[in-house]
Amino acid sequence: MTKKTLANDELLGFSEQTAKIAALSAKPEVPHYFGHRDRVREKFKKAGDEIMADYELLELLLFRSIPRADTKPIAKALLARFGSLSEVLGAPEHLLCEVPGCGKSVAFDLKLVAAVSKRQNRNEVVGRIALDAWSKVVQYCMTAMAYEEREQFRILFLDKKNKLISDEVQQIGTVDHTPVYPREVIRRALELSSTAIIVVHNHPSGDPTPSRADIDMTKLLIEAGKPLGVTIHDHIIVGKSGHISMRGLKLI
Incomplete structure (x- = not known):
C-alpha cells in the first residue's frame, strides 16, 4: 500500500468518526405535532369548546388513542367521511375502521365516548x-x-x-x-x-x-x-x- 493510499484511508476514517460523533451529539428531532398538541390543549383549557372547531375537539379525543402521531389529518378524514362530529360518534365501528389511521382501538374509544354521552342524556331524563x-x-x-x-x-x-x-x-x-x-x-x-x-x-x-x-x-x-x-x-x-x-x- 502506498503512502498516498494510506493517507486517504486515514482521512476517510477520520471523516466517518467525525460524522458518528456529530450524529450522537445531535438532539433528536421533535415531531411537529408535539407542540401542536400543547397548543390545542391550552386553547381548550382557556376557552372551552365554544370557539373550537369540530376537528379540534376530535383531535383532543384522538390524542389519548393515538399518542405518537399527528391526529389532525385523521380527525379531518373522519369528519369528511361521516359529515359531523355527531355522525362520527354515531358511526358503527366497522365503518370507522375503514378510515385510514383509525384502527380498532380508536373506533372503540369513539364508541365509548358516544356511550357516555348517551348515558348522560338518559340520566337527565329518568325520574323527571x-x-x-x-x-x-x-x-x-x-x-x-x-x-x-x-x-x-x-x-x-x-x-x-x-x-x-x-x-x-x-x-x-x-x-x-x-x-x-x-x-x-x-x-x-x-x-x-x-x-x-x-x-x-x-x-x-x-x-x-x-x-x-x-x-x-x-x-x-x-x-x-x-x-x-x-x-x-x-x-x-x-x-x-x-x-x-x-x-x-x-x-x-
Whole structure:
C-alpha cells in the first residue's frame, strides 16, 4: 500500500468518526405535532369548546388513542367521511375502521365516548316529568337513535305524574321497517303500571318525515290504549337531519 493510499484511508476514517460523533451529539428531532398538541390543549383549557372547531375537539379525543402521531389529518378524514362530529360518534365501528389511521382501538374509544354521552342524556331524563323536560327527552332520543343503521321502535313509559319510569327498545327492524304490535305495547305498559307512553322510532334514511304507515300505526296504538287508560302522548321520529313530533304536526 502506498503512502498516498494510506493517507486517504486515514482521512476517510477520520471523516466517518467525525460524522458518528456529530450524529450522537445531535438532539433528536421533535415531531411537529408535539407542540401542536400543547397548543390545542391550552386553547381548550382557556376557552372551552365554544370557539373550537369540530376537528379540534376530535383531535383532543384522538390524542389519548393515538399518542405518537399527528391526529389532525385523521380527525379531518373522519369528519369528511361521516359529515359531523355527531355522525362520527354515531358511526358503527366497522365503518370507522375503514378510515385510514383509525384502527380498532380508536373506533372503540369513539364508541365509548358516544356511550357516555348517551348515558348522560338518559340520566337527565329518568325520574323527571317528561313533558316539562321535553328538550332533554328529544335530545336523548336523538343521541340514542338518530345514527342507528336499522329502524328501532322505542317506548318511553311514564307514570301518573308523567315521570319516566322505563325506557325500552321494543323492536329492531330493517333499514326502512320495524314491525309493531299495539297489543304488546299496551300490555307492557300495564305491566309497568304506566298510564302514558311516548313512542319513538328512527329513520335511518335521515329524513324524519312520517310515512302513512307511521301515522296509521300511531292511530292503532291510540285506539288500543284508550279503553285501558293508557294515553299516547306523542310519537317522535328522529333522523340525522332532525326530528318531528306527530302531536306537533297535529297528526294525533
